[in-house]
Amino acid sequence: MYSSDEDHFNSLIKKPSVFKNISCLSVNFIPPHLPHREEELRTLAKYFKTIFSESDAPLRKVILTGPTGSGKTTLVKRFGQMLENVLRRQKFLFVYINCRIYKSPYLIISTLVRQLDKAIPPRGYSFEELQSLLIHLLELHSPKIMLVLDEVDYLISRVGNDFLYVLLRISEMTTRQWLSYIFIARNINFLHELDESTRSSFRSNHVSLDKYSESRLRDIIRSRTEMAFYEGAITTGAIDLVADIAGKSGDARYAIELIWGAGQCADDECSPIVYPDNVRTAKALIHPEVRREIILTLSFHQQLVLLSIIRKLKHTKNAYASKGDVVSSYCLICEEYGEEPRKQTQIWSYIKELSKQDIIHTKLSGEGMRGKTTLISIPDVSVEVIEKFLVKAINRQKKMMKEN
Numbered sequence: 001m002y003s004s005d006e007d008h009f010n011s012l013i014k015k016p017s018v019f020k021n022i023s024c025l026s027v028n029f030i031p032p033h034l035p036h037r038e039e040e041l042r043t044l045a046k047y048f049k050t051i052f053s054e055s056d057a058p059l060r061k062v063i064l065t066g067p068t069g070s071g072k073t074t075l076v077k078r079f080g081q082m083l084e085n086v087l088r089r090q091k092f093l094f095v096y097i098n099c100r101i102y103k104s105p106y107l108i109i110s111t112l113v114r115q116l117d118k119a120i121p122p123r124g125y126s127f128e129e130l131q132s133l134l135i136h137l138l139e140l141h142s143p144k145i146m147l148v149l150d151e152v153d154y155l156i157s158r159v160g161n162d163f164l165y166v167l168l169r170i171s172e173m174t175t176r177q178w179l180s181y182i183f184i185a186r187n188i189n190f191l192h193e194l195d196e197s198t199r200s201s202f203r204s205n206h207v208s209l210d211k212y213s214e215s216r217l218r219d220i221i222r223s224r225t226e227m228a229f230y231e232g233a234i235t236t237g238a239i240d241l242v243a244d245i246a247g248k249s250g251d252a253r254y255a256i257e258l259i260w261g262a263g264q265c266a267d268d269e270c271s272p273i274v275y276p277d278n279v280r281t282a283k284a285l286i287h288p289e290v291r292r293e294i295i296l297t298l299s300f301h302q303q304l305v306l307l308s309i310i311r312k313l314k315h316t317k318n319a320y321a322s323k324g325d326v327v328s329s330y331c332l333i334c335e336e337y338g339e340e341p342r343k344q345t346q347i348w349s350y351i352k353e354l355s356k357q358d359i360i361h362t363k364l365s366g367e368g369m370r371g372k373t374t375l376i377s378i379p380d381v382s383v384e385v386i387e388k389f390l391v392k393a394i395n396r397q398k399k400m401m402k403e404n
């Protein structure tokens, strides 16, 4: 590093900041206390109490639902931490799986198997062999496992609900109930295709989270800012404004992104205090509709297909793009990135997948158009915002592919 670079780097890291501990605002941080979720934490503990106190307690399965940013993932992860602390001396495993990342039943079962025996290779078994292996390992090690399937509604929409039966059957096939479950979903609709008895057994174990009100969000923001900011570094006005803005959707993730963004703005201005104006600046830059972490879980070609939809919508300024439009736009983008385009059937399956993830909407063309075709749109968000983020993600993936 040249000395001027070094000076710049030094001044950057020594620059005063409003943040005492910025990592407390990261998505992976699990706060030790979750204001306004105390009751739900107690309910979870009540549901699973017998599992840990009685050796032959029956299988327990709980469904947790709630709108986006209502704290489902965080609540369950916090519950897992508490269980791990309490059950430190028992053979207990808390296994958290996000079904958007582990997208198939095979991956889920093999993750469980590898939790029980790290020496087992991740591939090379049929699905049935994996199930038998899992049952064998459960009997052998007799651990108590809490398996959390987050975003399970997404998995079911992809692979159908048979997988839930498979999971429940695994528990029935062991001599004792080693497995208990928490299924997390936005709402309970995904259960409607299950048979009535399974459905009702789920319904009686249902914890539903409401979206946060403005005043509850204010408490949450206060507790998070106390951990993340220096004392006095954020004004009450800024906190109130964040609660007001995020209160409309009740989304705590948006509230936290806003306080993080407002803090960054204050730092950029070298201001030791975060004011409401910093929140306003942050609001213009943060779009809660774009769930960045979902875009990052897409495969490279899914991202290219999404980019081709965005480019087409932008170029034509229409609300919808036809399937044919998207395919031709995709071929151009593949050329731009030096990629061999996938076949039409594959492109179509990517479009369906993006629609299942709610990133795009599809509908059949109606009156006034020749023949029937699928029309594709992007809901509620400026395509520019997604495009910027997506292009960065694609370039990053392309670079990684080149390096490997």
Ligand SMILES: Nc1ncnc2c1ncn2[C@@H]1O[C@H](COP(=O)(O)OP(=O)(O)OP(=O)(O)O)[C@@H](O)[C@H]1O
Pocket: 026, 027, 029, 030, 031, 033, 034, 035, 036, 037, 066, 067, 068, 069, 070, 071, 072, 073, 074, 075, 186, 220, 224, 252, 253, 256
């Ligand atoms: N009661 C709370 N106290 C402190 N922070 C909270 C609370 N509830 C949610 N959060 C924070 O809000 C953000 C969103 O929460 P979380 O990811 O758990 O929401 P979610 O319901 O799982 O949303 P999604 O449906 O989009 O997955 C996280 O950063 C989390 O730490």
Ligand SMILES: [Mg+2]
Pocket: 072, 073, 074, 150
């Ligand atoms: Mg979640």
